[in-house]
Amino acid sequence: MKFIFEVCNLEHPNAKENTVVWLLFEAGDSHYNTTVALENYAQVGHSLNGHKWNKYTIEVVMCGDYEYETKMYGLSGAAGKHFCLWCNIDKDLAKEPLSERGKQCPRTVEDIIQFNNSFVAAGARLKDASKYFNCVHQPMLMIPISQVCPPALHLSLGIFLKLFNLLESYCIPLDVQMYLQIHKNTPDSNSQPATQVRADFNTYLALAVEIASLKDTMAKIDEELLDIDGQMISSMLDDQQESDSPQTSTDMNWLQAAKCEKQRELQTLQTKITTKQKSLPSETGYIIQAIDMTLQSINVKRQAYHGKSFIGNHVDTCLKPKNINKICATVVNCVQSMCPSLIDMAHEIHDLFEPLLLKFSRCHSLYSVSRPLSPSEISEFGK
Numbered sequence: 283m284k285f286i287f288e289v290c291n292l293e294h295p296n297a298k299e300n301t302v303v304w305l306l307f308e309a310g311d312s313h314y315n316t317t318v319a320l321e322n323y324a325q326v327g328h329s330l331n332g333h334k335w336n337k338y339t340i341e342v343v344m345c346g347d348y349e350y351e352t353k354m355y356g357l358s359g360a361a362g363k364h365f366c367l368w369c370n371i372d373k374d375l376a377k378e379p380l381s382e383r384g385k386q387c388p389r390t391v392e393d394i395i396q397f398n399n400s401f402v403a404a405g406a407r408l409k410d411a412s413k414y415f416n417c418v419h420q421p422m423l424m425i426p427i428s429q430v431c432p433p434a435l436h437l438s439l440g441i442f443l444k445l446f447n448l449l450e451s452y453c454i455p456l457d458v459q460m461y462l463q464i465h466k467n468t469p470d471s472n473s474q475p476a477t478q479v480r481a482d483f484n485t486y487l488a489l490a491v492e493i494a495s496l497k498d499t500m501a502k503i504d505e506e507l508l509d510i511d512g513q514m515i516s517s518m519l520d521d522q523q524e525s526d527s528p529q530t531s532t533d534m535n536w537l538q539a540a541k542c543e544k545q546r547e548l549q550t551l552q553t554k555i556t557t558k559q560k561s562l563p564s565e566t567g568y569i570i571q572a573i574d575m576t577l578q579s580i581n582v583k584r585q586a587y588h589g590k591s592f593i594g595n596h597v598d599t600c601l602k603p604k605n606i607n608k609i610c611a612t613v614v615n616c617v618q619s620m621c622p623s624l625i626d627m628a629h630e631i632h633d634l635f636e637p638l639l640l641k642f643s644r645c646h647s648l649y650s651v652s653r654p655l656s657p658s659e660i661s662e663f664g665k
């Protein structure tokens with residue numbers, strides 16, 4: 283865990299000479315560890331904010347990845363029902379377009395303190411967190427929430443992965459069609475009935491998505507368990523509280539039961555996916571493979587063990603307009619060379635994703651700057 287100050291209004295705020303490490307703590311950034319680390323520093327940001335130095339007034343802004351930012355303000359994280367640090371919106375409403383749902387009530391540090399007090403008064407049961415807008419802890423910093431920076435890089439990582447997976451999911455049915463076309467006149471001993479291959483493919487895909495999200499949930503539960511473990515150890519050491527206080531042990535039991543259940547689900551899914559994988563013809567996935575080759579040609583590698591995610595530099599590379607053109611052209615070129623009769627479908631995918639990715643690329647370069655955005659830049663996001 284490392285906390286640093288950077289002077290923002292300089293050309294290179296990330297440069298060594300503009301950066302001061304003010305707290306270093308050799309441990310993971312769980313809630314408990316962070317509370318201990320910040321015990322004597324919680325007021326640092328608060329008292330600096332608005333402080334006068336010569337003719338300058340200091341404004342403290344907070345940056346970090348999203349999980350960290352929500353943790354610093356006592357929220358239960360990105361997976362909670364009220365996941366947003368800046369407002370009280372709930373998960374379901376967030377799916378509606380802004381024009382229909384309108385802007386939601388902004389969060390304030392004071393609100394979080396109050397909701398958390400009510401949460402604790404009602405027994406601090408994690409499963410009831412959403413009733414208190416997911417305010418499961420007191421905020422650790424008193425910097426106004428309007429001065430927390432949205433984590434641009436993490437937004438880009440997440441959105442790009444979503445769009446890329448969406449592109450792949452559009453290519454899979456076309457891949458299956460190609461397989462069927464190519465084998466129409468030359469049925470070999472391995473070729474399977476069309477409907478069966480298609481159905482197997484869809485099931486396989488749905489299973490893969492389910493497994494990825496389950497693994498995600500399990501990692502979060504592990505983190506929470508670790509946190510409660512830390513709290514129990516600390517109360518034993520402090521002797522302020524019985525180590526097996528009803529609240530922590532109820533939470534612990536609840537989380538452990540939830541984890542066991544997820545583990546069982548994961549095992550069932552994993553058995554299912556292995557069976558499905560075996561029943562699929564091995565050569566399907568021409569376009570997906572071609573896209574992989576294109577990525578390799580621009581030196582981008584997906585992280586196989588992290589849900590095939592990308593790293594920041596690679597997202598930056600993929601979002602260069604000329605590389606977006608390359609990736610999207612791969613779909614058309616692959617179908618053109620292997621199965622020209624399906625070229626219309628390839629063009630449809632190309633014409634859907636190229637403009638979408640180019641638009642996102644524009645947003646990415648607009649917000650990936652180390653300075654405040656101008657009003658005209660902000661209004662460009664709505665276009």
Ligand SMILES: [Zn+2]
Nearest residue numbers: 366368369371
């Ligand atoms: Zn919000």
